[in-house]
Amino acid sequence: MVVSTPKTIENSKADDPRRARILEAAMQVFLAYGFSRTTMDDIARAVEISRPALYLLFRNKADIFRAVAEAMLERSRAGACELLFEEGPLEARLMAALDRALFQLFRIIEDSPHGDELVDVNHNIASDVVASWRQGMVACFARAIGEEAQRRGVRLEERGLSAESLAEMLFDVLEGLKARGLCRTHGEEAARRFVTLIEMALKEK
Template identity: 50%
Template sequence: MTMASPTSDKRLQTSDERRERILEGAFKVFLAYGYDRTTMDDIARAAEISRPALYLVFRNKTDIYRALASQFLNELLARTEAVLAEEGPLAARLDRMCEGVFYCMMREIEETPHGPELLDVKNHLAGDVMTEWRGRLDAVLAQVIETEALKNGVDLEAKGFSAQTLATMLNDAMEGMKARIADPKEHMERGKLYLKVIGAVLNP
């Protein structure tokens, strides 16, 4: 196995740091100006790098948005896994996931002037990123639900469900409500009702 030289390690670190600085700057200007009005010049200035240096890392604004979406969703999933791994009843953990992770993080974006626009463009700019992340989230929730069912001695199949079905149903419900419920607080309260349904199915 060939060991990387100190020089190459330093170069890699510099590249990673530059990428992170670009994403931080892009996030700020996207929120300030909206996706459509933001230019690569705006992002370069916010990241405090030259435009040519910016193009060495990202080809265009869409690639930057997709990288931001992936970063945000990965953090969202990591926080979700951390909350669901905590001790205590599943219902309480799901509630903390719903309110303390999903709505807390989404609210930080939605309450900015151009946050709703950034969330609206995600499907056509990063639809594949969203689909891949949604599959991972479904799998995480399904595993937790299956573990809880086994612990409680609940036969999900006898009740007409599977852990995967319940996980998908929960995420479908949460996603579908966004189209018809504008108030984040009401959205959260409706989401908690679906969590109660999951809890009822998992009771012996």
């Protein structure tokens, strides 16, 4: 089983094509077979290297899983932040960035028969990676919202708001939906509604 992804994983720690190839292959194996059924032998075969060679780079499959999560999230963060500061209406930029940051990842996970297991494993193994990713995403969204408010001459603090609080609330809403298993259509609809509220908060008097 091969699950299509937005783009291949790039190595986020060093310019090592072999490491990047391992992470890409491992992601496909985890999506196809789940975490518990995947072995180091499975990953080594997928990359076409020996198991000892794989152990030279990673301690175990949990180490590989964490590296896969870190690479995927870093790529999604970088892509989303780039989209946030392109030309165009704020609402369109926010939705494009959310799609790149979250909804593309949701689609990958939900298309896997082992998606629920992978989400649980991710919480157990890479919760700090996810927390760091969220912090970076909130910072990018807050900056985009703040710059738009400044461009429009809107002082959010006079309305009891801030760019940071709006960005935090947006991700809180999405996390709540994810916890309820409503990541795909419902998540996108909720995100669009909240982005509309952000636009209303930025409306000039």
